[in-house]
Amino acid sequence: MSEDEDKELFASGHRMCAGCGEGTAMRAILNEAGPNTIATVATGCLEVTTTAFPQTAWEIPLIHAAFENAASVASGIEVALKQMDKKGETNIVSFAGDGGTFDIGFQALSGMFERKHNITHICLDNEAYMNTGIQRCSSTPYGASTTTSPSGEVSIGEDRPKKPLARISGAHDIPYVATATIAYVDDLRKKVRKALDADGPALVHVFAPCPTGWRHGSDDSVELARLAVETGIFVLWEAEDGEICDINITKKPKDRKPVEEYLKKQRRFAHLTDEHIEKIQEEVDEKCEEYGF
């Protein structure tokens, strides 16, 4: 927990949609990081809804440059502070959505990992380009209907599986990688703390439901994040020092719920037939077996 717990570092009054998973995540993450933190943010929902001039929702120093470079802007900050002997205990955190992490920002992220900057990258994953109007990206799951992967007479919607971002990040042999959701805020904060305390680059991949893009009730975001874990759709794990074989499952769903419970609550999956759902269930079963439950 941060020392300055009574002061919210992610101010209210921002322009996020009601029920936005990113808002819940941001409040927890910034409060955990504390005031001695400098952040970069990629273009996207988080940036647009929190930085409209002359206001800002950020009570810590923030810089937004462009879509694909939150990690390289952060690299410049980290090195500048080190060179000017001001690094001290200042946390450097780069924030990006799934588009700004999985897709257009991946080169910058990989470069930051490889150079071993002491930076924590937080990916707020809502599984499509939501800021531009729900277009698919490499984080969009199989079967989701988006505006560029619409379901139709001859289309299931998105027809490719989600890119395994956290595992790819771990393959860079960085000290800390974790997945988290807004349904388990203590777990999220604990992982953010570990990431910030790691001696080198870290990634926290945060699953953040989007009522607007997933087309679910704005009061269902936390519930959906929980169901994603309980069905095995989104597995919570952490890895230290890049040892992918040492994946530590941080939250094992005891009796896994059927994926249908998760899918049925979202209109982006409304077109799926029983056959499709069965296929998704099989894939989730297979993945969970890999993870050991």
Added chain:
Amino acid sequence: MGEQKGMTIQGNMATALGAKLCDPDVVPAYPITPSTLFPEKISEYIADGELDAEMIRVESEHSAMSACIGASASGARTCTASASQGIALMHEMLFIAAGMRLPIVMAVGNRALSAPINIWADHQDSVSSRDSGWMQFYAEKNQEGLDLMILAFRIAEDERVLLPAMVGIDGFVLTHTVEGVQVPAKEDVDDFLPPYDPPHGKLDPENPMTFGSLGTPDFYQELKYDQTEALENAPEVIDEIFDEFEEEFGREYNRITPYKCDDADIILLTMGSMSGTARAAVDEMREEGEKVGLAKMTVFRPFPGDLLKEIAGDADGLAVVDRNISPGFGGAMFAESAGTFINESKSPLMKNFIVGLGGREIFKENFKEMYEKTKEAVEAGEVEKPVEWINMNEDVMR
């Protein structure tokens, strides 16, 4: 005043040495021909303990400029080097560096843009980013490359300006060519260039600020106006700092330097290394009695229209020599020179000559040809063909 030291070095080393004398804190860089020697020299200075700076060996030019932005916003004196495709790749970030008013300095090894791929001298790379809000300086020789780096930091960091700056040296013609330079003493550069302290704040947890806000239609235009005004006010600061530099170091710089222009009927307007050849051509033509002069443009952004009017306003003809092309119109310097005179009651007739693209050699004879063609237009009282390409290889054209 310390003594200046004579050295015989390549252009890239001159700009790297200029940067070193300015004590940058952070140098994010990505190698690209023909500017690669710059990051190599900076790495060497750091490795040998001669320069206390941090290199960031980034994975692309886009990340180089992105890291420059992060470092500069943190209050670090920041520079980089690039060329050609590298500048094209960082194009997006150039606008953002200027929009955030970050005084980053970039040494450019001016080179052509693909396709076809070509690594040789050409101004297309930096000229194509003239709308990005950066100041642009172009060197005729290695000495100017070295001096302009020092000048660029000083001007960029001036509170009245606070904008990034590029210093262009022509690919190979300067970057890889050895010339004698005078190197100012470190303590004199220290006196000339005070440490950088961002006057309007930086990324600092003690005083949190948001950089790079969303500018809605209610604010965007005013923020762009402020930025543009800073660039348009820069000439006064540039002139003042050029004068101070001359007093301190004995070398004269002007946004445009006239040569034999006072009584000239026809003036050649040039930029970069071609200016030396043009000067020699002017001397030879003067010996033959031709009333020709040379105007060498050192500062392309902000465009020195005021000086161009002073220098060429009374001439009959102005031959604008562009080592770049904006397909569908002509050279960039030509378009801007023409715009400069648009509302003047008296204006020289203007011809535009496209030369030296992709490292094509530029000879004295080429300048004589441009002079003759401009003279013909003046005598005819009209410009039949405003844009002409010079020194074409007719065998290839067939």
